Amino acid sequence: MNKNLNKAKQLLQEGASLVIVNGGGVLTYNKHGVDTLLSLQSGSLTGSFVADKVVGKAAAMLLVRGGAIEVYAEVISEPALAMLKKHRVICLYGTLVPNIINRNNTGICPMEQAVLNVDNVDDAYEILIKKTGGER
Numbered sequence: 001m002n003k004n005l006n007k008a009k010q011l012l013q014e015g016a017s018l019v020i021v022n023g024g025g026v027l028t029y030n031k032h033g034v035d036t037l038l039s040l041q042s043g044s045l046t047g048s049f050v051a052d053k054v055v056g057k058a059a060a061m062l063l064v065r066g067g068a069i070e071v072y073a074e075v076i077s078e079p080a081l082a083m084l085k086k087h088r089v090i091c092l093y094g095t096l097v098p099n100i101i102n103r104n105n106t107g108i109c110p111m112e113q114a115v116l117n118v119d120n121v122d123d124a125y126e127i128l129i130k131k132t133g134g135e136r
Contacts, residue, residue, distance in 0.1 A: 046066065
């Protein structure tokens with residue numbers, strides 16, 4: 001594991017929900033969901049090493065679109081892993097699951113569901129912006 005990704009993973013395990021290591025800088029976040037990744041699409045992810053608690057296909061598409069080069073996920077869905085592999089993003093993970101489940105454990109996460117049949121990361125971004133209710 002790359003030292004930057006290892007650093008991000010360590011900070012994740014210390015309590016952050018999302019860690020980005022880029023150019024020597026470290027950003028940590030504690031929000032759940034894709035809102036943080038949506039807000040970082042303006043270049044903060046280019047060449048970055050990212051550790052995230054949960055990576056579904058929506059998050060994976062935002063990581064690809066944002067330019068992340070290596071990702072560690074504690075939990076990752078099969079569609080997310082396929083998306084990262086397709087775009088040659090190095091990905092390590094703890095647990096692989098068929099899909100990310102919503103917070104009520106009643107079905108697939110609405111963000112993952114929204115992009116499940118989408119292949120273009122720019123299209124996914126637009127769908128996710130509309131789904132979360134705003135412009136970025």
